[in-house]
Amino acid sequence: MKKEFVILIPSYEPDEQLIKVVDSLLIEELPVLVVNDGSSEQYDTVFNIIKDKVQYIKLDHNQGKGAALKEGYKNIPALFPEAKYVITADGDGQHSTKDIVKMSKILLEKNECVLGIRPFDKSVPFRSRFGNYFSQTTRGLATKTYLEDDQCGLRGFPIRYLNELSKIKGNRYDYEINQLTSFQLRDYQIIPMEIELIYPKDNNKKTHFKNFKDTWNIQCIIAFQGLPSLISLSLLIAGLLVLYYFGYSFHHLIIFPAYLISACLTLIMWTILEPSQKPLNRVLKELLFTIIKMTSVFALMYLFTDAFKMSFFIAIPILVILACFYNLLLSRIFK
Numbered sequence: 001m002k003k004e005f006v007i008l009i010p011s012y013e014p015d016e017q018l019i020k021v022v023d024s025l026l027i028e029e030l031p032v033l034v035v036n037d038g039s040s041e042q043y044d045t046v047f048n049i050i051k052d053k054v055q056y057i058k059l060d061h062n063q064g065k066g067a068a069l070k071e072g073y074k075n076i077p078a079l080f081p082e083a084k085y086v087i088t089a090d091g092d093g094q095h096s097t098k099d100i101v102k103m104s105k106i107l108l109e110k111n112e113c114v115l116g117i118r119p120f121d122k123s124v125p126f127r128s129r130f131g132n133y134f135s136q137t138t139r140g141l142a143t144k145t146y147l148e149d150d151q152c153g154l155r156g157f158p159i160r161y162l163n164e165l166s167k168i169k170g171n172r173y174d175y176e177i178n179q180l181t182s183f184q185l186r187d188y189q190i191i192p193m194e195i196e197l198i199y200p201k202d203n204n205k206k207t208h209f210k211n212f213k214d215t216w217n218i219q220c221i222i223a224f225q226g227l228p229s230l231i232s233l234s235l236l237i238a239g240l241l242v243l244y245y246f247g248y249s250f251h252h253l254i255i256f257p258a259y260l261i262s263a264c265l266t267l268i269m270w271t272i273l274e275p276s277q278k279p280l281n282r283v284l285k286e287l288l289f290t291i292i293k294m295t296s297v298f299a300l301m302y303l304f305t306d307a308f309k310m311s312f313f314i315a316i317p318i319l320v321i322l323a324c325f326y327n328l329l330l331s332r333i334f335k
Contacts, residue, residue: 002029003082005104010068011091012037014046018091022050028101031055031080034091035072038062055079065153066175073166076159087156095154099195103156106193113161113188115147115180116154116195135177140328144289145184147192150177154195161188185274187281231265237316255301259294263287293326 007030011018018034025032032054036047038061047056057075059068069088076083085107089095099116106114120129132151140146153176157165161183170178183190239254263286276282297319304315 002104003031003080004084004108005030006076006080006083006086007032007100008069008072008076008086008088009034009091010037010065010072010088011035011039011047012062012065012068013039013043014091016046017093018046019049021089021091021093021097022054024097025100026053028097030100030104031083033057033072033076033079035059035068037065037068064172064175066173066178067171069175070166070168070171073162076162084159085156086159086162088153090153094198096196096198099154099193102195103154103193106191107156107158110189110191111158112191113158113183114156114191114193115149116152117147117149117192118152118195118197120149121197137328139177139181144285144327144330145181146328147180147184147190150180152195155179182274185270185276185282187276187278227265227269231262235261237320241316253298255294255298259290259297263290289327289330292330293323296326297323 007025009018009021009032011034022032022034034047034050034054034056036056036058038059039047047058050056055075057071059071072088073086076086085104087100087103087107089100095116103114103116120132132149135150136146136148139150151173164182165179168175168178168182170176180190235254235258239258267283267286270276270282271279300322301315301319304310304318305312
């Protein structure tokens with residue numbers, strides 16, 4: 001057995017595919033930990049086949065994928081004392097054994113976090129493609145961080161991160177978004193690794209992802225993470241309207257304090273919640289974002305309202321859209 005690795009598989013009400021996944025990993029001599037997330041008794045036939053081949057944990061009741069992952073992280077040191085790396089994978093066959101082995105080699109070589117990146121093409125149902133893109137977009141706007149695929153469950157971590165992984169908030173699919181955001185904001189290196197796109201023939205109808213509930217939870221978290229940006233935007237719009245109402249010709253200048261306040265709030269918030277291991281990099285990145293955005297928005301505001309004589313109330317929504325575009329563009333450039 002390759003005792004330096006643990007393949008952690010959270011599983012809820014699986015079919016026979018889980019048995020195939022486990023067997024293929026054992027052929028590669030990869031130790032496996034399966035966490036049964038409170039599946040009902042009718043699924044014991046599947047778990048009974050694998051539980052003697054792997055390390056097995058069963059939760060008393062269904063708590064969600066995030067909770068199952070965290071339970072696995074907490075138990076790895078005791079169950080696998082020689083482990084140096086953990087790879088999380090799904091038990092439905094969407095992550096190939098070939099890619100898991102490939103990830104294990106990258107972990108050995110780089111000793112840093114590795115994230116599977118799926119090539120989303122037209123074979124993937126539209127709702128899944130849209131959901132992934134929407135998550136990338138809103139997370140990029142809120143946190144100024146970007147990843148090509150922030151919902152892939154195939155991830156590899158050195159054991160030194162276990163304590164942090166077990167403390168990240170979220171019990172369902174929101175946990176995985178929190179996980180990536182936390183690591184990016186702390187400036188931990190995340191190595192992208194392109195993986196094979198394997199999608200169920202039934203268009204993933206067996207998924208336990210609840211479209212409205214889980215999407216709502218994820219977007220609420222992202223909205224909280226983007227609170228400083230929302231405050232800045234509100235201050236900017238309110239300030240512009242007030243100054244315009246009173247007829248001040250220098251109303252464009254409100255752009256500068258609004259963005260500076262946003263930068264200060266962002267730095268304070270993330271320093272408290274997610275202290276970076278590279279604080280100077282965080283300050284410089286936020287300063288660079290702020291300078292580019294406020295000078296660009298100021299120039300465009302002047303151009304729209306003074307040069308083009310555009311209506312003030314038409315210019316504002318255009319500027320808001322452009323400001324969001326800047327956030328996305330910068331997050332991709334400085335990812």
